[in-house]
Amino acid sequence: MARRSKGRPVDGIVLLHKPQGISSNKALQQAKGIYFAQKAGHTGALDPLATGMLPICFGEATKFTQFLLDTDKTYVVRAQLGERTTTSDSDGEIVETRPVDITQQQLEQEVASFLGESDQYPSMYSALKYQGQPLYKYAREGIEVPRKCRKINVYSITLDEYDVESQQIQMTVHVSKGTYIRTIVDDLGEKLGCGAHVIMLHRSGVGHYPAEKMITIEALEEKLQQAKDDEVEPSTYIDELLLPMDTALVDLPTITLTKEQGVAFSHGQTVVVGEVPEGVIKVMAEDTFIGIGERNKHGHLKAKRALSSAQ
Helix, strand or coil: CCCCCCCECCCEEEEEEECCCCCHHHHHHHHHHHHCECCEEECCCCCCCCEEEEEEEEHHHHHHHHHHHCCCEEEEEEEEECEEECCCECCCCEEEECCCCCCHHHHHHHHHCCCEEEEECCCCCCCCEECCEEHHHHHHCCCCCCCCCEEEEEEEEEEEEEECCCCEEEEEEEECCCCCHHHHHHHHHHHHCCCEEEEEEEEEEECCECHHHCECHHHHHHHHHHHHHCCCCCHHHHHHHCECHHHHHCCCCEEEECHHHHHHHHCCCCECCCCCCCCCEEEEECCEEEEEEEECCCCCEEEEEECHHHC
């Protein structure tokens, strides 16, 4: 007997405003429960310390989470100068305290030095895995393991505030995927000769998604209560907050098929159309998003990931 999935079929993306103090997985499970969704996944973890934009993909939108994982991110970060910690943030233990003897000009110059491409070694407190285990598990046991450096790109970095009295700074940073802001702050502290660690981290943007589209768990729960008070289905109020799943693919070239071609594509058949560009392509059937495709060796369009709902 086939096992029935718990929950209802929900397709779309909600931009969750993750609160401080919980893991991204905990936030995901809360959102999944509110939507009573059969399937859900998030697109890039935030540390418990961090707040901000955590796109949650429901249902068929989970087929496209990689595009949000791979996109650029924007953060607002506040750092404490003069102290270095085990985790490069305030959740760790202070391991070194040094006097802060810098000028505004020196600070601005060192901040600006992070612009552009560079190599970055992931923090031992990251969720990256080594031999099947997250790095942070090794770190908690005091074990140092090899880490591969990765190419990162800091598209912009601005010093928004320098509070001399508290020796705290605030920056806005726009970076490529996989960039560790804690590591940038730790490296900045070493360049300044005083040490530094993150005390506040807020992700204000993922790709093109605007900050004003974020919604909190509390606001979602209020929507549920409102639906209950109005004696309507909960989905009436919360589903209207979902963004279309193809909003994750705005940077891809698009091919629009006829309805008949769309049916063939959705069933895995190769479709002969005009010029098919290289790389991944967003595929529409008239006005309906039906999946992503790519060019085969004959120059025709073949399905890479088709929506089940389009079949």
